[in-house]
Amino acid sequence: MTSILIRGGRVIDPSRGTDGVADVLVEGNTIAAVGRGIEAPDGAQVIDATGKVVAPGLIDLHVHLREPGQEDLETVASGAMAAAAGGFTAVCAMPNTDPVTDNQAAVGFIVSQAQRAGKARVYPIGAVTLGQRGEQLAEFGELVGAGAVAVSDDGKPVGSSHMMRTALEYARTFGIPVANHCEEMSLAQGGAMHEGLVSTRLGLKGIPAAAEEIMVARDIILAELTGGHVHLCHMSTRGSVELIRRGKEKGVRVTAEATPHHFSLTHERCEGYDTNAKMNPPLREHEDVEAIRQGLKDGTIDVIASDHAPHHYDAKEREFDNAPNGIIGLETALGVAIRDLVESGVLSLPALIDRMSTRAARIFNLPGGTLAVGAPADVVVLDPTERWIVRPESFRSKSRNTPYAGAELVGRAHQTVVRGRIVFDIRTA
Amino acid sequence: MPTDAASLALGKDLVGLETLSPAQLRFILDTAEPFKEVSERAIKKVPALRGKTIVNLFFEASTRTRISFEFAEKRLSADTVNVATQGSSVSKGETLVDTARNLEAMRIDMVVIRHGSSGAAKFLGDRIASNVINAGDGKHEHPTQALLDLLTLRDKFGRIEGLKVAICGDILHSRVARSNIWGLTKLGAEVGVCGPPSLLPRDIEELGVTILPRIEDAIAWADALNVLRLQLERMQAGFIPSLREYNRVFGVTRDRLARAPKDLVILHPGPMNRGVEIDSDVADGEHSVILPQVTNGVAVRMAVLYLLAGGTGAVAAAARGEAA
Numbered sequence: 001m002t003s004i005l006i007r008g009g010r011v012i013d014p015s016r017g018t019d020g021v022a023d024v025l026v027e028g029n030t031i032a033a034v035g036r037g038i039e040a041p042d043g044a045q046v047i048d049a050t051g052k053v054v055a056p057g058l059i060d061l062h063v064h065l066r067e068p069g070q071e072d073l074e075t076v077a078s079g080a081m082a083a084a085a086g087g088f089t090a091v092c093a094m095p096n097t098d099p100v101t102d103n104q105a106a107v108g109f110i111v112s113q114a115q116r117a118g119k120a121r122v123y124p125i126g127a128v129t130l131g132q133r134g135e136q137l138a139e140f141g142e143l144v145g146a147g148a149v150a151v152s153d154d155g156k157p158v159g160s161s162h163m164m165r166t167a168l169e170y171a172r173t174f175g176i177p178v179a180n181h182c183e184e185m186s187l188a189q190g191g192a193m194h195e196g197l198v199s200t201r202l203g204l205k206g207i208p209a210a211a212e213e214i215m216v217a218r219d220i221i222l223a224e225l226t227g228g229h230v231h232l233c234h235m236s237t238r239g240s241v242e243l244i245r246r247g248k249e250k251g252v253r254v255t256a257e258a259t260p261h262h263f264s265l266t267h268e269r270c271e272g273y274d275t276n277a278k279m280n281p282p283l284r285e286h287e288d289v290e291a292i293r294q295g296l297k298d299g300t301i302d303v304i305a306s307d308h309a310p311h312h313y314d315a316k317e318r319e320f321d322n323a324p325n326g327i328i329g330l331e332t333a334l335g336v337a338i339r340d341l342v343e344s345g346v347l348s349l350p351a352l353i354d355r356m357s358t359r360a361a362r363i364f365n366l367p368g369g370t371l372a373v374g375a376p377a378d379v380v381v382l383d384p385t386e387r388w389i390v391r392p393e394s395f396r397s398k399s400r401n402t403p404y405a406g407a408e409l410v411g412r413a414h415q416t417v418v419r420g421r422i423v424f425d426i427r428t429a
Numbered sequence: 430m431p432t433d434a435a436s437l438a439l440g441k442d443l444v445g446l447e448t449l450s451p452a453q454l455r456f457i458l459d460t461a462e463p464f465k466e467v468s469e470r471a472i473k474k475v476p477a478l479r480g481k482t483i484v485n486l487f488f489e490a491s492t493r494t495r496i497s498f499e500f501a502e503k504r505l506s507a508d509t510v511n512v513a514t515q516g517s518s519v520s521k522g523e524t525l526v527d528t529a530r531n532l533e534a535m536r537i538d539m540v541v542i543r544h545g546s547s548g549a550a551k552f553l554g555d556r557i558a559s560n561v562i563n564a565g566d567g568k569h570e571h572p573t574q575a576l577l578d579l580l581t582l583r584d585k586f587g588r589i590e591g592l593k594v595a596i597c598g599d600i601l602h603s604r605v606a607r608s609n610i611w612g613l614t615k616l617g618a619e620v621g622v623c624g625p626p627s628l629l630p631r632d633i634e635e636l637g638v639t640i641l642p643r644i645e646d647a648i649a650w651a652d653a654l655n656v657l658r659l660q661l662e663r664m665q666a667g668f669i670p671s672l673r674e675y676n677r678v679f680g681v682t683r684d685r686l687a688r689a690p691k692d693l694v695i696l697h698p699g700p701m702n703r704g705v706e707i708d709s710d711v712a713d714g715e716h717s718v719i720l721p722q723v724t725n726g727v728a729v730r731m732a733v734l735y736l737l738a739g740g741t742g743a744v745a746a747a748a749r750g751e752a753a
Contacts, residue, residue: 319544
């Protein structure tokens with residue numbers, strides 16, 4: 001049995017509320033011991049984590065890996081490697097692939113591609129409706145049986161309220177969340193950025209905050225009606241945060257995620273028609289960024305998810321109107337989060353690990369998110385103070401579409417351990 | 430007034446008026462003055478751009494602007510080529526960046542671009558070494574239209590500063606409105622905007638304009654009205670109920686103007702929808718400057734082409750002297 005001793009780091013485990021210098025011993029694919037002065041077993045790999053943080057591996061509930069269908073942008077393998085380099089030990093892959101991940105064979109394909117890659121774990125998310133067309137429910141039972149951990153039509157909303165209602169009801173059978181992309185399409189159609197002063201000046205069609213908030217309100221009401229678990233993807237507006245807060249106060253089963261870009265960038269980033277600032281939901285206003293940060297702090301927003309969305313460089317090399325939405329985020333999420341949440345005093349480092357790991361595991365009912373003895377050996381060793389410059393050419397992702405190119409971020413994964421194997425090591429990367 | 434040549438230089442491209450200084454705007458208008466006269470000559474040609482090649486790249490239909498640019502180029506002795514997207518490689522799916530690179534490879538000097546996407550002119554200008562002039566990009570800017578509006582107002586009133594100009598109609602979708610707002614406010618005019626709230630863009634008042642809720646308010650307030658074209662497809666898209674009602678509530682009519690405290694100067698960038706945003710007897714009336722706008726369009730575009738090609742105000746003045 002192979003073993004790894006991670007020695008002398010600050011071990012933060014939100015699942016047990018612990019934070020202190022300790023050694024972590026991994027044996028096989030589980031956590032064998034956490035404590036001080038652990039001796040390295042014969043033949044163990046030793047990672048000196050002095051001055052570093054040792055935490056449960058990060059978990060990203062929202063990525064697009066483009067396989068099958070657009071393997072030139074990303075594959076399960078390249079995405080899983082990018083994830084590992086970003087400190088993630090598990091990611092959840094959205095089903096808007098080509099063909100859509102709406103049946104057990106498609107789910108099984110992603111599972112097997114992930115196993116073959118052997119980097120970060122990849123959990124498929126199945127489609128809510130066949131072909132994501134919003135017309136007929138996918139076979140949730142088959143999807144779950146093949147390894148899906150949630151259902152979503154992400155990329156577009158479940159537009160029909162009736163369909164969303166039945167999805168929430170039916171998903172209860174399997175104990176999975178329905179993750180919705182909240183956008184009221186008759187308000188959002190054709191929009192290229194947030195509706196506000198910047199869209200007015202640039203002459204771009206805006207997407208009002210109301211387009212998101214109407215759908216958030218609907219979904220919370222339907223979750224209350226059905227008792228189902230609704231997970232709200234990439235929340236971007238202060239109004240959404242307020243609606244979720246009220247929903248949670250009433251005891252509705254609603255969870256929510258926010259992306260690093262929505263708590264770090266505003267619509268002003270679209271100045272100059274920079275298509276790497278084009279995403280859906282769009283970058284919003286300063287007050288929205290503040291509300292998202294506050295929501296993460298008080299737990300209204302449960303988790304940070306990257307919405308990693310690879311695009312080819314020449315797809316973004318277009319008129320703003322015609323460029324695709326989305327940016328990649330797996331390799332920058334941690335650095336943006338530490339810079340803009342921890343350094344700015346919004347979250348403590350343990351609270352950040354909670355929002356990027358422990359809580360993510362809990363709300364999607366995934367393994368990991370803990371360093372408890374006997375838990376899967378999914379661990380990240382990170383330097384929370386390292387300042388580094390984003391150089392997209394060195395990304396493991398196949399794509400380069402990031403608004404953070406050249407930005408200075410703070411904090412970076414040094415080693416990522418998945419199932420007891422070091423899948424990323426900055427020293428040999 | 431200090432006229433430091435470096436601070437007046439327009440740079441490589443003219444994408445919009447938002448980034449220009451008041452001094453630069455005045456400099457363009459002043460440069461246009463001597464060029465007005467060129468078009469009045471029997472032989473309407475000066476050699477200022479001889480040997481320069483200019484491509485007029487029109488991705489959207491245009492009559493007035495394209496012909497105006499073409500006359501401006503020819504009267505400056507440039508060699509010009511017109512590319513309309515129908516029948517070009519664009520209709521075969523070529524991207525804007527590839528179109529740009531191919532033009533560049535033919536060693537052209539300037540591109541005049543009209544495009545349906547906001548930001549297209551800047552996109553092109555950032556990717557090619559040639560000068561780029563924006564002839565209208567999406568809903569963003571139409572700088573030469575606003576410049577000709579400014580020149581026409583200055584002709585009529587002898588000044589821009591202190592004028593009250595109401596821009597009326599579909600502000601939301603109008604690049605003419607945005608360029609006019611920048612140009613007018615920078616030169617010290619007061620700007621009002623008037624139209625159905627469904628056709629006013631969000632936070633427009635933060636650009637330093639006053640919202641005039643009703644056309645009667647605009648007429649009572651303004652020295653000049655710039656009446657925008659109402660695109661017929663706005664009705665289908667649900668922004669207004671009907672053209673008929675638009676005319677009844679927001680139309681610039683003789684009856685409404687008759688109740689104004691003073692005679693208003695009427696501008697319209699064309700093409701007009703007679704009987705919708707403007708009535709024929711107003712468009713053709715004694716206070717309309719709609720045709721002088723078109724005449725000034727050529728002079729303003731000559732000035733812009735000339736200045737971007739590296740011309741100076743002094744040479745323009747010499748051109749005037751030579752003609753006298």
